[in-house]
């Protein structure tokens with residue numbers, strides 16, 4: 822996963838609180854098109870967290886913003902398939918990395934990436950040469966879905 826070549830299911834978003842909503846709608850549409858309803862709920866949860874983080878990062882780290890092909894105050898997301906696995910990516914202009922926090926019970930934040938960590942098969946980030954950073958995660962079919970597929974194949 823290197824570079825910033827985007828896929829056909831690319832969506833550019835504003836740095837705005839409604840962007841996680843549009844990202845969820847986009848993810849639903851694409852997964853429905855792929856007939857991957859098994860992953861819609863999980864993918865929507867995860868994309869919400871990643872896009873919320875991108876919006877926050879962009880807002881709170883303006884000093885890190887570097888020149889990009891996008892206008893100011895824009896982020897993007899896309900998704901693509903690698904076999905049965907869905908890859909979700911979110912780009913923002915901040916170079917600072919995502920960090921798994923260790924929130925106290927009273928803390929109101931610091932849990933989003935734990936959700937991603939729990940639901941995704943894998944996740945990480947990289948800094949493409951043109952600027953900013955891409956946070957990605959992969960979602961595999963649940964074992965029960967895989968089993969169903971196997972059972973159906975053997976019928």
Ligand SMILES: Nc1ncnc2c1ncn2[C@@H]1O[C@H](COP(=O)(O)OP(=O)(O)OP(=O)(O)O)[C@@H](O)[C@H]1O
Pocket residue numbers: 870874875877878913915917918919920921922929930931932933934935956
């Ligand atoms: N895209 C990002 N760019 C820069 N830093 C990030 C990004 N995503 C996450 N982080 C860093 O990782 C930390 C943990 O992210 P996480 O989503 O777990 O918590 P949060 O966004 O602070 O709160 P919550 O998601 O619970 O509302 C953030 O506080 C932030 O410092």
Ligand SMILES: [Mg+2]
Pocket residue numbers: 870873874931932933934
């Ligand atoms: Mg968060």
